[in-house]
Amino acid sequence: MPPLSPINQRLSQLPRQATPIATKLQHLSQSSFARPAEQVTPGLIGCLLVKHQPDGEPLRLA
DSSP states (O other): OOOOOHHHHHHHHSOOOSSOSOSSOOOOOGGGGSSOHHHHHHHHTTOOEEEEOTTSOEEEEO
């Protein structure tokens, strides 16, 4: 397994929550981001973004 990126190293050190903070997650299509950043950004405030890397490792952006 490749080493974790610096941000994933920091995230892995945070305590894990015992219960999920959300039970229903909405997957955003690639077309959701095919707009100017000024239009996309307000809808992402407060969201947890998770991108799965090709190796399956999640990259969480908060």
